[in-house]
Amino acid sequence: MRSWRSTRVSEKIWKMQRGGSMALCRHKIKAFCYMMVLNIFICVVISVSWNLGHKRSGHHKVHIPSKRFWSKRILNETFWNKEQQRLDFIYNPNFNSAFSSTSLNTLPAWLNDTGPLDPCEPDYRVPRHIFDYNSLPKQFQDFLLYMRCRTYPMLINQPHVCSEKPFLLLVVKSLISHFERRQTIRETWGQAGVLANQTVVTVFLLGNVLSSDHFPDLQELLSHEAKLHKDILQWDYRDSFLNLTLKEVLFLEWFTKHCPQARFVLKGDDDVFVNTLRIVNYLEGLPEGESKDLFIGDVIINAGPHRDKKLKYFIPESVFVGNYPPYAGGGGYLYSGELAIRLHNVSQQVMLFPIDDVYTGMCLKKLGLVPEKHNGFKTFDIEKKYKDNPCIHRNLMLVHSRTPQEMLTIWPFIVQPELDCQ
Numbered sequence: 418m419r420s421w422r423s424t425r426v427s428e429k430i431w432k433m434q435r436g437g438s439m440a441l442c443r444h445k446i447k448a449f450c451y452m453m454v455l456n457i458f459i460c461v462v463i464s465v466s467w468n469l470g471h472k473r474s475g476h477h478k479v480h481i482p483s484k485r486f487w488s489k490r491i492l493n494e495t496f497w498n499k500e501q502q503r504l505d506f507i508y509n510p511n512f513n514s515a516f517s518s519t520s521l522n523t524l525p526a527w528l529n530d531t532g533p534l535d536p537c538e539p540d541y542r543v544p545r546h547i548f549d550y551n552s553l554p555k556q557f558q559d560f561l562l563y564m565r566c567r568t569y570p571m572l573i574n575q576p577h578v579c580s581e582k583p584f585l586l587l588v589v590k591s592l593i594s595h596f597e598r599r600q601t602i603r604e605t606w607g608q609a610g611v612l613a614n615q616t617v618v619t620v621f622l623l624g625n626v627l628s629s630d631h632f633p634d635l636q637e638l639l640s641h642e643a644k645l646h647k648d649i650l651q652w653d654y655r656d657s658f659l660n661l662t663l664k665e666v667l668f669l670e671w672f673t674k675h676c677p678q679a680r681f682v683l684k685g686d687d688d689v690f691v692n693t694l695r696i697v698n699y700l701e702g703l704p705e706g707e708s709k710d711l712f713i714g715d716v717i718i719n720a721g722p723h724r725d726k727k728l729k730y731f732i733p734e735s736v737f738v739g740n741y742p743p744y745a746g747g748g749g750y751l752y753s754g755e756l757a758i759r760l761h762n763v764s765q766q767v768m769l770f771p772i773d774d775v776y777t778g779m780c781l782k783k784l785g786l787v788p789e790k791h792n793g794f795k796t797f798d799i800e801k802k803y804k805d806n807p808c809i810h811r812n813l814m815l816v817h818s819r820t821p822q823e824m825l826t827i828w829p830f831i832v833q834p835e836l837d838c839q
């Protein structure tokens with residue numbers, strides 16, 4: 418409250434001072450009046466902040482020492498930022514110790530949560546709080562209405578897929594209809610089993626389709642595929658681009674519950690080619706101490722939201738302002754299983770953001786970590802002249818994008834021991 422008011426007031430004072438100096442040339446009396454008003458304002462500011470300070474400490478008997486906390490009050494009124502501030506406040510360690518014995522009713526009024534009690538009910542505050550809501554793309558409106566919901570039932574699970582303690586878990590974001598891509602991955606870089614003497618396990622992450630979106634019903638085919646290969650994880654939510662963050666969060670939850678013993682995780686799209694052999698060799702060579710915080714990929718720094726409605730990555734100004742933290746492109750990144758568990762934990766403190774890789778960057782930032790760039794990750798592909806070069810692919814870790822036919826062509830290069838790449 419306090420700092421918001423004083424910034425507004427000092428802005429007024431500044432404007433008045435500008436006006437005052439111009440007036441000085443013409444009427445000295447006018448200038449004198451401005452000075453008087455200015456003095457009154459300063460008095461008001463001082464007494465208001467004095468009163469507020471006293472009221473607060475006197476009323477609640479809570480002293481909040483952190484200066485950073487107060488500075489957050491002048492943050493922007495954008496929807497996502499505001500929701501995030503609420504989470505920051507609730508998970509603020511100072512707040513927790515000060516309020517541990519009281520209920521959330523003691524939250525300051527600006528943090529009062531007026532959303533639906535059930536986070537999975539559509540949040541109808543949204544259209545009122547976002548002034549340009551009605552002009553946003555339909556998918557974005559849907560994202561906002563369900564932004565708080567992160568629990569969806571599992572339709573297909575593989576609770577025992579990690580019983581052999583995988584060295585590397587390959588996690589592939591797929592869509593129900595991508596049967597061909599999944600089969601190609603199983604036949605090439607995603608072959609589950611033992612590779613370079615290490616256990617590799619593959620799972621595919623899938624959501625569902627809404628009947629209102631007019632997709633054919635492929636659920637029975639999928640069930641058959643799941644029985645055959647035992648590598649399908651499916652949740653009952655609408656699998657759309659803006660729901661990919663949901664896929665990430667649901668995966669982290671699944672991992673913590675069913676696969677926490679996996680040493681490393683590679684998460685990628687179903688149109689990337691992964692040199693699994695190179696990745697296993699790289700991981701084996703990592704010193705023990707370095708592997709705990711491992712998070713590598715094609716890291717993007719100094720990025721921010723796109724404001725053009727026509728772009729896939731569009732984020733409206735009324736929803737989010739600020740820059741993105743460093744993040745690894747969602748085509749594929751590699752991290753430790755231990756870190757996956759910490760990411761799961763911290764993700765509860767980060768509001769769902771509609772771009773999944775940026776969201777993961779936000780979670781890393783909350784953990785105080787920065788993803789590391791590794792040149793083996795080529796999420797923007799390699800030069801065309803090298804596309805058919807087996808030796809180039811041997812040295813890569815991951816490249817986007819490759820068709821099933823290309824994957825089936827490249828994979829034999831990788832595992833062919835007689836190929837001489839000197």
Ligand SMILES: *[C@@H]1O[C@H](CO)[C@@H](O)[C@H](O)[C@H]1NC(C)=O
Pocket residue numbers: 522524525526529530531
């Ligand atoms: C929070 O909002 C609810 C519903 O609008 C209201 O009943 C309650 O009094 C508010 N609490 C505070 C502390 O403002």
Ligand SMILES: *[C@@H]1O[C@H](CO)[C@@H](O)[C@H](O)[C@H]1NC(C)=O
Pocket residue numbers: 614
């Ligand atoms: C493979 O792993 C086993 C057990 O971890 C080990 O005893 C064996 O020496 C390894 N073989 C090679 C070729 O690294």
Ligand SMILES: *[C@@H]1O[C@H](CO)[C@@H](O)[C@H](O)[C@H]1NC(C)=O
Pocket residue numbers: 556557559560563653654655656657659660
């Ligand atoms: C995300 O999934 C939920 C649950 O199916 C759905 O209600 C919502 O519309 C989806 N959001 C988007 C952006 O598709």
Ligand SMILES: *[C@@H]1O[C@H](CO)[C@@H](O)[C@H](O)[C@H]1NC(C)=O
Pocket residue numbers: 759762763
């Ligand atoms: C999860 O985070 C909380 C603090 O937010 C911490 O107290 C707890 O120990 C963490 N749990 C794990 C398993 O890291």
Ligand SMILES: CC(=O)N[C@H]1CO[C@H](CO)[C@@H](O)[C@@H]1O
Pocket residue numbers: 492493738739740
């Ligand atoms: C913290 C933060 O992101 N503040 C931003 C609020 O909006 C102004 C103008 O839109 C930005 O300049 C600030 O960086």
